[in-house]
Amino acid sequence: MIGQENQNCYFIILVSVLVFFSAAASTHAEENPPKPKPSTCPCKKDYMQSMNAFNHLLPPKAEKIPHITKMNGETLVDNYAWLRDKHWPKVDDPKILGYLNEENAYTSAFMTQGKVNYDKLYAEIIGRIKLEDASVPIKKDNYDYYKRTEKDSNYPIYCRKLNTHPEAKEEVILDANALAKVSPYFDLGTMDISQDHTKLLYSADYNGSDRYTVKVKDLTTGQLLPDSIENTIGEVLWNKDGTGFFYAKLSEQWRSEEIYFHKLSDAQSKDILLYKESDPLFMVDVEQSSNKRFIFISSSSKNTSEVRYIDLDQNKLEPILIQARKEDHLYTVDNHGDLFYILTNDKGKNFRLVTTTITQPDQSHWKELIAHNPNIYLNELSLYKQYLALSTKEQGLTQINIINLNTQEKDILKFPDPTYDASQVFTTFDDKALRISYSSLVTPNSIMAYDFATKKLETLKVTEIPSGYTPSDYVSERVFATSKDGTKVPISLVYKKSLFKKDGSNPLYLYGYGSYGFAIPASFIHHALSLVDRGFVYAIAHVRGGDDMGYLWYESAKFLTKKNTFDDFLSVADYLVRDQYTSAGNITISGGSAGGMLIGVSVNERPELFKTAIADVPFVDVLNTMLDDTLPLTPSEFKEWGNPKDPKYFDYIKSYSPYDNVKAQHYPAMYVSAGINDPRVAYWEPAKWVAKLRELKTDNHWLLLDTNMDSGHAGATGRFGRAKDVAKEYLFILTVQGLI
DSSP: OEEGGGTTGGGTHIIIIIHHHHOOOSOOOOSSOOOOOOOOOOOHHHHHHHHHHHHTSOOOOOOOOOEEEEETTEEEEETTGGGSOTTTTSOOOHHHHHHHHHHHHHHHHHHHHTHHHHHHHHHHHHHTSOSSEEOOOEEETTEEEEEEEOTTOSSOEEEEEETTSTTOOOEEEEEHHHHHTTOSOOEEEEEEEOTTSSEEEEEEESSSSSOEEEEEEETTTTEEEEEEEEEEEEEEEEOTTSSEEEEEEEOTTSOEEEEEEEETTSOGGGOEEEEEOOOTTOEEEEEEOTTSSEEEEEEEOSSOEEEEEEETTTTOOOOEEEEOOOTTOOEEEEEETTEEEEEEOTTOTTOEEEEEESSSOSGGGOEEEEOOBTTEEEEEEEEOSSEEEEEEEETTEEEEEEEETTTOOEEEEOOOSSSEEEEEEOOOTTOSEEEEEEEESSSOOEEEEEETTTOOEEEEEEOOOTTOOOGGGEEEEEEEEEOTTSOEEEEEEEEEGGGOOSSSOSOEEEEEOOOTTOOOOOOOOGGGHHHHTTTOEEEEEOOBTBOTTOHHHHHTTSGGGTHHHHHHHHHHHHHHHHTTSSOTTOEEEEEETHHHHHHHHHHHHOGGGEEEEEEESOOOOHHHHHHOTTSTTHHHHHHHHOOTTSHHHHHHHHHHOTGGGOOSSOOOEEEEEEETTOSSSOTHHHHHHHHHHHHHOOSOOOEEEEEETTOOTTOSOHHHHHHHHHHHHHHHHHHHHTOO
């Protein structure tokens, strides 16, 4: 299964999806959820009087120690550069830890004052999650594989049953809760079952550093094998006979540069190096064809890719190049029979679909199957025994095309909501149906199956909201704002009918991202009901920089056009005020990672528009980070932001970098989070930003910095840890609004 959104996914998926659906903050995950005692919230007057006690606390004040950098004829003075630990990624400087702990204590004092309301919000959020649940099984040969959760389990339990016996007993193949017991932080990275179903590969990160350790479990005995592979990232995939596996190794600089093959029972030092990337702008990963015949080694920068293949049927570990890299050429590959199927942008930015023989894979032999269309974006492909499934976007809305590979007969699946999220869920190459995940801002997630033979679409499972939910009580809309340059920017929004007045009086929550070509889906967000049911309009701005409206939508907001992202977002806010969905000064804005940069720019440029700002692990120290090519991601990021050692990029980045443009003015109330082990956006970026905001802002609005001392980029892990994070942020928003 291939898709354009997989390009350079290291800095995208965790950056946006986890942050968007979770909200990173400082409490770590717990094995069991806290059980708040039932209580009656204090009246608003009493609660705000209680918050006055917090107002009398003096916020932390960071020492100013000037650090001088000279570049391109300019002198940069950074008074808070000392917050970067010289031993990073280890953070052990007592002065730095002392300051972060002071900030956390200040944030905790705020949360302590609001504990009763926090407990209420947490109970609401948990109440919308079916705690005892199971996924729809996937049939693989003689087994049905699925995952389930128990009432008190923070993480899934992965299971299987023999489908050859009606009374077959459940076999637990991996209990993530047991693995998580050893550390406050736990993230299960990837899993792969050997083709004979006797062994399980899995990877896990125990501190948020995004350095995963691979383990091998013998499913016949239930015991771990002695193999342990350190410092990996991305997929880990078996060879055909289950005697070894492929993985990507991280360098000391947290760059994915090497692909290895590990033979079971060998020491990691004996692993075979299959490919090494020498260009720091590129990172490597391994993927597998839909039919499991090929391993693909992908080497990609932000705008260029190159793929090699290993034929597992040949039992040779010799990667063969498909097409040499060319600047601005992206392509991804899958296999069916004697053909490679390739999504490529060689003839247009929205990609076309071509085929080529395995024996002659290079570009000169490519044959067009689906031509490039400037109005239709091809972005996800899956292959089955007799069918091809291709997801496309037209005017930003997904359609799924199913093509019979024998007859070329085509069917197109369209969806009813005005704005929604529909994606393929690949199961197995020989499946008789296409699995689809569908939801919208008013429709809880549904798992559906499209039967290839009958062309019927069946709903297999609809996510249950135990506390109760009536979709008809809510309205979802898709509207368009006009940006500064005349571009129409889509907005997805939802509100509760009975509470929406459209006279400007409703508060509004506006989420944005807009980088790396990653689109924010208009999918169901159960915890958003805690805002919507209190009168909020919940909106997503599909700004340029993502690929929401096609690949050009992404490319029109990077390098020296990055400000289009910010112009779009501010234009969306202005439109929502002008059309009376809300009013100026009654908006909460939220974004994480590169979306946090968007929030930073917005509060610098138009602070009067916003009442509250949420910035999760925000990438705000853009200029300093991009000037430091010793940082893990900086070299590869030159293809996104430009290299500021070039004066034109230096001047442009400096003109919008949030940290460099903090000024003496009023700012909205702000909640900022960080992760001490974050390798993507280092903890000191939000810490420095908050310190500078405290120094220069002229208001007395709340400003909180919440650094998770156990985690990295994704914040707290597990469903209870994430619910706690969201409850904290919503408590802050609702307290500022006076709605709790």
